[in-house]
Amino acid sequence: MGSEAILVLGSQFGDEGKGKLIDIIAAERDICIRAQGGHNAGHTIVHGDLKFNFHLLPSGLLHPKCINLVGSGCVVHVPSLLKELASLDENGIQYKDRLFLSDRCHVDFDLHHEVDGLSEVELGKSAVGTTRKGIGPTYSNRADRSGAMLADIFDDELLETKLRRMADGYHKRYGGLLSKYDVEEEIARFKTYRERLADLVRDEVPLLRSAKAQGLKMVVEGAQAAGLDIAFGTYPFVTSSNCSVGGMLAGVSIGWNSVKEVIGVVKAYATRVGGGPFLTEQLNEDGDKLQSIGKEFGVTTGRRRRTGWLDLVQVLLAHEVNSFTALNLTKLDVLDTFEEIQVGIAYTVDGTELDSFPAGKKILDKVQVKYRTFRGWKTSTTGVTKWDELPKAAQEYLEFIEQFVGVKIKYIGTGPGREHMIVR
Known part of the structure; x- marks a missing residue:
């Protein structure tokens, strides 16, 4: 048998709880790979009494037999990477x-962080609500061919030339607003990083070529989610990378024919951090209740998440872009105490039903959401591990989602622990 890969990616606005499923799958895989994004992502993994918040590092690091790779599509802020590694060291995790x-x-430099913040301030009321982690400016420099790769940090002259050129360009753009940034100080710090990174930085192509030749099994984890995809998300309120299957395959050298499964992760309701359209958002008691019970705070930013009902128009778009082979529905137990549960099933504008999730802000501002109302099950599902043990009303809710999207829900999360999962 040849090598095979399972791809796991979000289908909403991120924060769906991808980390738990990736952690479970990684336990049975040989390699875990991050394909895109940077330390603006956040995956929470619970292992017994230990809780890890990974931002850049792959989720398979907690499994001693799993090799982990940060793929070519990612951007790396070295100080944040070293901070995450220090956390692993403190907890005795060998990597x-x-x-x-x-x-x-x-490379995501501190320069990019400064620029990210200035860009948000400049936008004023139109600010995107980024994490200000420098992700957008880093991908911008990558796209205009002026950025620096990790390979470049081992060449003193090349790195210094590139970083000074970027800093000079941004100083011309922002003038005195960038006066606190010292390019020479950042260059000096990178001289200390090289030795630390020497054993970590590799050419992924021969590494994965060897893995495929050996028939090793892989899991590729996506950061952010379909609603934040720069091509199909709610632009400009998106991230700066492609969060789709296409973006993941562009960010790691496994090839399309290695893909066995594409699993879309869907929260049982919906959340969003930062600005941008959120058509099923509930600015009422239901939204407050979802936020409180679900403990909805961003892993990376700590910001309170906006909350609302599940939007199946959005999930269907994610499926049409990514062709999911299965779904993982998370946090079902958060809905346990609701009398009624609503699900967005269609959009209308001036009484006319739309064919899909529209792109333009002007039309999004006019959208009215059509809901389907379900009766709540009013009993605890926390820790349930078998389909037959779910209340009938919960089964009806899940079956409707399957029928609407046209994809089976293979995994159902019923709590924070990795053991709190129904597998069908």
């Missing part, structure tokens, strides 16, 4: 010869 970073990853 030597199990963690690698592609030398084609682009």
Whole structure:
């Protein structure tokens, strides 16, 4: 048998709880790969009494037999990477010869963080609500061919030339607003990073070529989600990378024919951090209740998440873009105490039903959501591990989602622990 990969990606606005499923799958895989994004992502993984918040690192690091790779589509802020590694060291997690970073990853400098913040301030009321982690400016420099790859940090002259050129360009753009940033100080710090990174940075192509030749099994984890995809998300309130299957395959050298499954992760309701359209948002008691019970705070930013009902128009778009082979529905137990549960099933504008999730803000501002109302089950599902043990009303809710999207819900999350999962 040849090598095979399972791709796991979000189908809403991120924060669906992808980390738990990736952690479960990684336990049975040989390699876990991050394909895009940077430390603006956040995956929470609970292992017994330990809770880890991974931002850049792949979720398979907690499994001692799993090799982990940060793929070429990612951007890397080295100080944040070292901070995450220090957390692993403190908890006795060994990662030597199990963690690698592609030398084609682009470097997210502190310069990019400064620029990200200035850009948001400049936009004023139209600010995107980024995490201000420098992700957008880093991908911008990558796209205009002026950025620096991890491979470049081992060449003193090349790195210094590139970073000074970027800093000079941004100083011309923002003038005195960038006066606190010292390019020479950042260059000096990178001289200390090289030795630390020497054993981690690799050419991913031969690494994965060897893995495929050996028939090793892989899981590829997506950061953010379909609603934040730069091509199909709610632009401009999106991230700066493609969060789709296409973006994941562009960010790691496994090839399309290695893909066995594409699993879309769907929260049982919906959340969003930052600005942008959120058509099923509930600015009422239901929204407050979802936020409180679900403990909805961003892993990366700590910001309170906006909350609302599940939007199946959005999930269907994610499926049409990514062709999911299965779904993972998370946090079902958060809905346990609701008398009624609503699900968005269609959009209308001036009484006319739309064919899909529209792109333009002007039309999104006019959208009215059509809902389907379900009776609540009013009993605890926390920790349930068998389909037959779910209340009938909960089964009806899940079956409707399957029928609407046209994809089976293979995994159902019923609590924070990795053991709180129904597998069908």
